[in-house]
Amino acid sequence: xxxxxxxxxxxxxxxxxxxxxxxxxxxxxxxxxxxRCYSKSFASMTTYGGRHVNHTRPPxxxxxxxxxxxxTTVGSILRCPVSRRTSFQCFxxxxxxxxxxxxxxxxLSPSMSTAALSLRWWAAPLLFVSHCLVxxxxxxxxxxxxxxxxxxxxxxxxxxxFYIAAxxxxxxxxSFSSNASDLEHGADDCIVVALVIVHLMLQVAQVYHHExxxxxxxxxxxxxxxxxxxRDDDRAYVFPTKRGGFVYVQEPHYLCxxxxxxxxxxxxxxxxxxxxxxxxxxxxxTLCNLGVTARExxxxxxxxxxxxxxxxxLIIPGVL
Numbered sequence: 449x450x451x452x453x454x455x456x457x458x459x460x461x462x463x464x465x466x467x468x469x470x471x472x473x474x475x476x477x478x479x480x481x482x483x484r485c486y487s488k489s490f491a492s493m494t495t496y497g498g499r500h501v502n503h504t505r506p507p508x509x510x511x512x513x514x515x516x517x518x519x520t521t522v523g524s525i526l527r528c529p530v531s532r533r534t535s536f537q538c539f540x541x542x543x544x545x546x547x548x549x550x551x552x553x554x555x556l557s558p559s560m561s562t563a564a565l566s567l568r569w570w571a572a573p574l575l576f577v578s579h580c581l582v583x584x585x586x587x588x589x590x591x592x593x594x595x596x597x598x599x600x601x602x603x604x605x606x607x608x609x610f611y612i613a614a615x616x617x618x619x620x621x622x623s624f625s626s627n628a629s630d631l632e633h634g635a636d637d638c639i640v641v642a643l644v645i646v647h648l649m650l651q652v653a654q655v656y657h658h659e660x661x662x663x664x665x666x667x668x669x670x671x672x673x674x675x676x677x678x679r680d681d682d683r684a685y686v687f688p689t690k691r692g693g694f695v696y697v698q699e700p701h702y703l704c705x706x707x708x709x710x711x712x713x714x715x716x717x718x719x720x721x722x723x724x725x726x727x728x729x730x731x732x733x734t735l736c737n738l739g740v741t742a743r744e745x746x747x748x749x750x751x752x753x754x755x756x757x758x759x760x761x762l763i764i765p766g767v768l
Contacts (some may be wrong), residue, residue: 462553464620467726473613480491480606481736492525494664495604529598533587538604540584543611544577550619568719572618572712572727575647579708580611582651610733617726618712623720643715646647647708653693654704660691661701687758696765698746702738703763709734739768 550573583764599607616633709731716724742762749758762768 453582467621470617470726474733477733493600526602528601530601530604532593532597532599535599535604536587539607539611540580542608543580543615546612546615547577572715576618614730617730647711650704650708654701657692657701660688697761698759699742699763
């Protein structure tokens with residue numbers, strides 16, 4: 449039988465290690481985003497946005513008719529194309545299934561038995577998993593993909609890593625070193641419920657803006673069914689400047705994503721003591737990463753002959 453005191457000490461060590469590992473992961477991830485901004489070759493491997501300028505091949509240089517075999521390197525393997533639908537499904541499944549890690553640790557930790565039954569303790573992780581499940585349904589049943597829509601293998605693997613880490617970052621690991629009675633202290637239940645409602649409303653707002661984009665693609669196919677290539681497919685695209693948050697920013701669904709992580713951190717801070725650095729860094733990374741992706745989208749449209757009239761800001765009105 450595992451000694452109770454030894455088990456408690458082990459869980460504290462595990463929780464502290466996870467907290468430090470998650471912090472390191474997101475600091476490194478922010479570094480990757482910075483590298484993505486300054487290295488065109490690296491950007492071509494990490495980009496997962498649907499529309500971006502290809503910096504890796506000179507204008508007019510086509511692969512058509514070239515049959516010579518390229519040498520197999522780590523870089524070429526990481527650049528292997530993967531279906532965007534498949535990669536998105538892997539992202540959200542990885543995030544949702546990662547909830548099993550804190551659940552298992554709660555079962556193994558004798559000092560967490562009371563907390564494991566508390567909805568306050570599980571509020572943030574469950575909300576994030578609900579977000580993953582909503583996005584899984586959207587990417588499987590609602591999202592429309594362009595012909596030959598792919599991401600790189602590196603993009604798929606890094607995305608899965610992010611969602612696993614983001615799920616774990618929603619867990620108050622410091623609670624493993626606290627007494628169960630200490631977990632009852634914190635913000636009033638009304639504040640917690642209000643934060644949960646805000647989180648759910650942001651999810652609804654994100655789905656609403658995704659549906660606006662989906663309807664545009666549906667209308668485009670009806671209006672121009674003969675268009676087939678990726679570039680021709682963009683010809684009929686009309687930016688929804690008079691609908692929802694698109695009136696104010698280019699990517700309102702990205703803004704909802706950033707606010708989701710902000711609400712998640714506030715919820716953690718309201719129910720558990722401590723700064724919860726991994727949760728903070730999730731939001732910082734998301735803002736940086738989506739900001740770069742939004743800029744790539746804008747560069748794409750500005751360099752195309754189908755340039756669109758778009759809002760002056762990418763994600764945050766008046767700021768970014």
